[in-house]
Amino acid sequence: MGSVLRDYMARMDSDTPEKALDLVVPDFHFHLALPGREATGRSKEDFAAYIAGRNAVEREHVILRHSIDGDLETVYGYVSESGKPTGSFLSAAVVTADGRMARYQSYFTTAYDLIDPPR
Secondary structure (H helix, E strand, C coil), rough: CEEECHHHHHHHCCCCCCCCCHHEEEEECCCCCCCCCEECCCCHHHHHHHHCCCCCCCCCEEEEEEEEEEEEEEEEEEECCCEEEEEEEEEEECCCCCCEEEEEEEEEEECCCCCCCCC
């Protein structure tokens, strides 16, 4: 099985982030902890609304560490906007047998880096 989180982040960073919806199940549950706010949902439609509300910037998720243990996939990395690192993330997903995300949790912070990104 490939990495659904790598594929998901590449789609979210593209000009068509809505294609990330192809990687989630209909009753997808998610929780995103972002500086100053959180986003939580319990369906693919909730996630579509989250994607539609994101600000359009030149963003890239750079994965520094990746792990798969059974149906749990995790990644750690940093986000770069217009080529400049802005913060780090730790994300995890429960992956179905057909390679889609059933649950997703992500923590993004601008205050602390577990592994230093290039500066």
